[in-house]
Amino acid sequence: MDKVLVGVAAVTTAAYIGYSIYRPHTAQEGIASTASMLMQAAPWIIVSMLAAGLISQILDTHVIARYLGPQSGFMGIVTGALFGLVGTGSRWAVYPLAAGLLGADASPGAVFAFLTSWQLVSLPRVPAEFPFLGVRFTILRAVFSFAMAIFGGTLMNLGLNWFSR
Numbered sequence: 001m002d003k004v005l006v007g008v009a010a011v012t013t014a015a016y017i018g019y020s021i022y023r024p025h026t027a028q029e030g031i032a033s034t035a036s037m038l039m040q041a042a043p044w045i046i047v048s049m050l051a052a053g054l055i056s057q058i059l060d061t062h063v064i065a066r067y068l069g070p071q072s073g074f075m076g077i078v079t080g081a082l083f084g085l086v087g088t089g090s091r092w093a094v095y096p097l098a099a100g101l102l103g104a105d106a107s108p109g110a111v112f113a114f115l116t117s118w119q120l121v122s123l124p125r126v127p128a129e130f131p132f133l134g135v136r137f138t139i140l141r142a143v144f145s146f147a148m149a150i151f152g153g154t155l156m157n158l159g160l161n162w163f164s165r
Contacts, residue, residue, distance in 0.1 A: 040131045047127060068106035068114075077153035080110030081146060084117025086124070094118055108160055113153030120145035 019027035068076045068083075087094060098111050121142045129138040 037132075041128060044127045044131055068101060068110035070105065070107040072107065072110065074154065076107050076110040077113045077150055077157070080106070080113035080153060081117040081149040084114040084119075084149060085121055085146065087114065087118035087122055107157055109153035109155075109157030112156040113149045116149035116152050117146055120149065 016027055016030065019030065067079045070076070072079065087097075094115070098115050101111050101114070102108065123142075126138060126142055129141075133141070
Protein backbone atom coordinates (compact mmCIF):
# COMPACT_ATOMS: atom_id res chain seq x y z
CA MET A 1 0.00 0.00 0.00
CA ASP A 2 1.15 3.52 -0.77
CA LYS A 3 2.86 5.15 2.24
CA VAL A 4 1.37 8.55 1.40
CA LEU A 5 -2.12 7.05 1.37
CA VAL A 6 -1.50 5.43 4.76
CA GLY A 7 -0.19 8.74 6.14
CA VAL A 8 -3.16 10.75 4.86
CA ALA A 9 -5.56 8.10 6.17
CA ALA A 10 -3.90 8.21 9.61
CA VAL A 11 -4.06 12.01 9.79
CA THR A 12 -7.68 12.05 8.61
CA THR A 13 -8.66 9.36 11.11
CA ALA A 14 -6.90 11.22 13.94
CA ALA A 15 -8.70 14.43 12.95
CA TYR A 16 -12.08 12.68 12.96
CA ILE A 17 -11.34 11.14 16.37
CA GLY A 18 -10.27 14.53 17.72
CA TYR A 19 -13.32 16.28 16.34
CA SER A 20 -15.58 13.47 17.59
CA ILE A 21 -14.35 14.20 21.11
CA TYR A 22 -14.17 17.98 21.09
CA ARG A 23 -16.64 19.02 18.37
CA PRO A 24 -18.89 16.02 17.66
CA HIS A 25 -21.26 18.06 15.50
CA THR A 26 -18.40 18.99 13.13
CA ALA A 27 -17.34 15.35 12.82
CA GLN A 28 -20.93 14.28 12.09
CA GLU A 29 -21.28 16.97 9.41
CA GLY A 30 -17.97 15.83 7.92
CA ILE A 31 -19.21 12.24 7.69
CA ALA A 32 -22.50 13.39 6.13
CA SER A 33 -20.62 15.53 3.60
CA THR A 34 -18.33 12.59 2.78
CA ALA A 35 -21.30 10.28 2.19
CA SER A 36 -22.95 12.85 -0.06
CA MET A 37 -19.79 13.35 -2.15
CA LEU A 38 -19.26 9.59 -2.39
CA MET A 39 -22.81 9.00 -3.63
CA GLN A 40 -22.39 11.79 -6.17
CA ALA A 41 -18.96 10.68 -7.43
CA ALA A 42 -19.12 6.86 -7.24
CA PRO A 43 -20.84 6.33 -10.61
CA TRP A 44 -18.34 8.63 -12.32
CA ILE A 45 -15.41 6.91 -10.65
CA ILE A 46 -16.64 3.47 -11.71
CA VAL A 47 -17.16 4.55 -15.33
CA SER A 48 -13.73 6.24 -15.38
CA MET A 49 -12.05 3.11 -14.05
CA LEU A 50 -13.82 0.90 -16.59
CA ALA A 51 -12.69 3.20 -19.43
CA ALA A 52 -9.15 3.32 -18.04
CA GLY A 53 -8.94 -0.46 -17.81
CA LEU A 54 -10.10 -0.94 -21.40
CA ILE A 55 -7.76 1.71 -22.81
CA SER A 56 -4.78 0.25 -20.97
CA GLN A 57 -5.35 -3.05 -22.77
CA ILE A 58 -5.66 -1.48 -26.23
CA LEU A 59 -2.45 0.58 -26.35
CA ASP A 60 0.81 -0.87 -27.71
CA THR A 61 3.81 1.25 -26.70
CA HIS A 62 6.03 0.06 -29.58
CA VAL A 63 3.53 1.16 -32.21
CA ILE A 64 2.92 4.48 -30.46
CA ALA A 65 6.66 5.18 -30.04
CA ARG A 66 7.07 4.99 -33.82
CA TYR A 67 4.86 8.10 -34.15
CA LEU A 68 6.63 10.03 -31.39
CA GLY A 69 10.20 9.94 -32.70
CA PRO A 70 12.34 13.03 -33.30
CA GLN A 71 11.56 12.91 -37.03
CA SER A 72 7.85 13.42 -36.29
CA GLY A 73 8.44 17.05 -35.23
CA PHE A 74 5.47 19.06 -34.00
CA MET A 75 3.02 16.30 -34.95
CA GLY A 76 4.91 13.94 -32.65
CA ILE A 77 4.31 16.36 -29.80
CA VAL A 78 0.61 16.59 -30.64
CA THR A 79 0.47 12.78 -30.90
CA GLY A 80 2.17 12.49 -27.50
CA ALA A 81 -0.37 14.86 -25.98
CA LEU A 82 -3.22 12.90 -27.57
CA PHE A 83 -1.71 9.67 -26.24
CA GLY A 84 -1.64 11.25 -22.78
CA LEU A 85 -5.35 12.05 -23.06
CA VAL A 86 -6.19 8.36 -23.18
CA GLY A 87 -3.38 7.33 -20.84
CA THR A 88 -4.47 5.37 -17.85
CA GLY A 89 -2.88 3.74 -14.90
CA SER A 90 -0.98 4.82 -11.86
CA ARG A 91 2.29 6.70 -11.81
CA TRP A 92 3.94 3.31 -11.28
CA ALA A 93 2.81 2.31 -14.77
CA VAL A 94 2.97 5.62 -16.65
CA TYR A 95 6.49 6.73 -15.73
CA PRO A 96 8.06 3.42 -16.80
CA LEU A 97 6.01 3.68 -20.00
CA ALA A 98 7.42 7.18 -20.58
CA ALA A 99 10.95 5.90 -19.94
CA GLY A 100 10.28 3.10 -22.43
CA LEU A 101 9.11 5.63 -25.00
CA LEU A 102 12.31 7.64 -24.51
CA GLY A 103 14.29 4.41 -24.82
CA ALA A 104 12.43 3.64 -28.07
CA ASP A 105 13.72 6.99 -29.45
CA ALA A 106 10.59 9.05 -28.84
CA SER A 107 11.40 12.75 -28.75
CA PRO A 108 11.64 14.29 -25.28
CA GLY A 109 9.03 16.88 -26.29
CA ALA A 110 6.54 14.17 -27.26
CA VAL A 111 7.13 12.36 -23.97
CA PHE A 112 6.80 15.65 -22.08
CA ALA A 113 3.49 16.29 -23.86
CA PHE A 114 2.34 12.74 -23.08
CA LEU A 115 3.15 13.01 -19.37
CA THR A 116 1.74 16.52 -19.01
CA SER A 117 -1.47 15.65 -20.83
CA TRP A 118 -1.81 12.47 -18.78
CA GLN A 119 -1.28 14.31 -15.52
CA LEU A 120 -3.43 17.33 -16.29
CA VAL A 121 -6.22 15.89 -18.43
CA SER A 122 -6.42 12.09 -18.88
CA LEU A 123 -9.91 11.75 -20.34
CA PRO A 124 -10.86 8.64 -18.31
CA ARG A 125 -10.42 10.76 -15.16
CA VAL A 126 -12.21 13.88 -16.46
CA PRO A 127 -15.75 12.60 -15.75
CA ALA A 128 -14.81 12.33 -12.08
CA GLU A 129 -14.49 16.15 -12.04
CA PHE A 130 -17.97 16.88 -13.40
CA PRO A 131 -19.90 16.38 -10.15
CA PHE A 132 -17.42 18.50 -8.19
CA LEU A 133 -16.34 21.27 -10.56
CA GLY A 134 -19.09 21.35 -13.17
CA VAL A 135 -19.01 20.48 -16.85
CA ARG A 136 -18.05 23.95 -18.20
CA PHE A 137 -15.11 24.43 -15.83
CA THR A 138 -13.88 20.86 -16.38
CA ILE A 139 -13.99 21.14 -20.18
CA LEU A 140 -12.21 24.52 -20.21
CA ARG A 141 -9.59 23.25 -17.78
CA ALA A 142 -9.02 20.18 -19.95
CA VAL A 143 -8.71 22.24 -23.16
CA PHE A 144 -6.24 24.71 -21.62
CA SER A 145 -4.27 21.91 -19.99
CA PHE A 146 -4.02 20.05 -23.30
CA ALA A 147 -2.74 23.22 -24.98
CA MET A 148 -0.15 23.63 -22.21
CA ALA A 149 1.05 20.06 -22.79
CA ILE A 150 1.68 20.84 -26.47
CA PHE A 151 3.31 24.18 -25.67
CA GLY A 152 5.53 22.56 -23.02
CA GLY A 153 6.53 19.73 -25.36
CA THR A 154 7.51 22.25 -28.00
CA LEU A 155 9.57 24.21 -25.47
CA MET A 156 11.20 20.98 -24.28
CA ASN A 157 12.44 20.12 -27.76
CA LEU A 158 13.55 23.71 -28.43
CA GLY A 159 15.35 23.85 -25.09
CA LEU A 160 17.12 20.55 -25.65
CA ASN A 161 18.16 21.62 -29.15
CA TRP A 162 19.47 24.90 -27.77
CA PHE A 163 21.42 23.21 -24.96
CA SER A 164 22.92 20.57 -27.28
CA ARG A 165 24.64 23.20 -29.46
